[in-house]
Amino acid sequence: MSEPLLRVLTRMRGLILDDEMLVRAVGSGRQRGTQPRWRRVELRYVDLKSGRHLQVTAYDEAQAHTSNHPVGDRARTALDDLLDQPFGNWHVETTTETHQLRVTKKGEAVVHSRARDAEQQVDRDHDRDKGRLLAEDDPVFRVLGLSDHEGRMKPSRQGKYRQVEEFLRILDASIGDALAKGHLRTPTPEEPLQIVDLGCGNAYLTFVTERYLTHVRGLPVHLTGIDQREQSRDHNQRLASELGVDATFISSSIGDARPGVRPDVVLALHACDTASDDALARAVEWETPLVLAAPCCHHDIAAQFRKQPTPAPYAMLTRHGILRERFADTLTDALRASLLRLEGYRVDVMQFVGSQHTPRNTLLRGVRTGGPASGGAARREYDELVATWGVQPRLGELLEQR
CATH class of the missing domain: 3.40.50.150 (Vaccinia Virus protein VP39)
Incomplete structure (x- = not known):
């Protein structure tokens, strides 16, 4: 069943801003008749010497661009900028659930959510292999x-x-x-x-x-x-x-x-x-x-x-x-x-x-x-x-x- 897109994005925003529960979030695709700035974005939290940051890896047609934003106002601003992009899909993964959001031709949202069989462990290592869709130790x-x-x-x-x-x-x-x-x-x-x-x-x-x-x-x-x-x-x-x-x-x-x-x-x-x-x-x-x-x-x-x-x-x-x-x-x-x-x-x-x-x-x-x-x-x-x-x-x- 479809829902208003803004309402669903607000719900996803709350999940992504939870730095204890979020495993990763991915924005991809595009809404009908639009073109996002990025082909794909990936978000997760990393622990740096200066504290926890929201790490954003944004992909254009040629390469990946990584930026880190301290938890708080700067992380919220970075996330809001991405949620404003007309991505056609958002995948949000927490330690207990996964959510798949798809934007319809009418600009509404369809969400499929499911609980995890077991609680997911979160990797916040800043030095892990960047940009890999599947880690080599999978x-x-x-x-x-x-x-x-x-x-x-x-x-x-x-x-x-x-x-x-x-x-x-x-x-x-x-x-x-x-x-x-x-x-x-x-x-x-x-x-x-x-x-x-x-x-x-x-x-x-x-x-x-x-x-x-x-x-x-x-x-x-x-x-x-x-x-x-x-x-x-x-x-x-x-x-x-x-x-x-x-x-x-x-x-x-x-x-x-x-x-x-x-x-x-x-x-x-x-x-x-x-x-x-x-x-x-x-x-x-x-x-x-x-x-x-x-x-x-x-x-x-x-x-x-x-x-x-x-x-x-x-x-x-x-x-x-x-x-x-x-x-x-x-x-x-x-x-x-x-x-x-x-x-x-x-x-x-x-x-x-x-x-x-x-x-x-x-x-x-x-x-x-x-x-x-x-x-x-x-x-x-x-x-x-x-x-x-x-x-x-x-x-x-x-x-x-x-």
């Missing part, structure tokens, strides 16, 4: 084999940890924005958010996604991981039992997968070559509200380039193998994004993680808005691009079959 990393028994990230796994963090930042912003705009329903314990990971492999990001959304964001979720290998299914089911995670793992090809639920979020992270197309086609078939896909190994279009002459005047783009491969990657993902737009998705193409960590660092984010691209211009643009290069994108074939 139990999920030990079970996944990324950290040692003392909770320290293994040197050989630092790159994977960086990928995890970057993915969680994109996931957090994407879910927050989709909730704020009503593209994604607000989950409840009775009807959790259904997340389906297609081609999940050993499910590193699957389990990390569950851990972050449930323990940090306080969102009820259920995971379904799909991978063709039975070994992966059995391995992941054992890890789920060890972590106490509500998850289902299925051994199946992506094209034949029957998850038994209608997904709210589809993940397809580093599915090889046309497996990414299979995943995107299934997401479209299911009319999934939010899709996050990080394609890998773009062999299909590159192979088609080798079978026919390059159209003039673009011969230099495919004459050298390394340039042909890079251009095939770009063209493949551009065509995928175009097809998703034609199917009623708003699509962003972004960098998943720095190229120093992996050369396959592009991520496609699709949010289903329900309306196809306006007019016939988008379709003509796609048809002309395909005709010019004489290629047949696998995703286009799959969508036509559907």
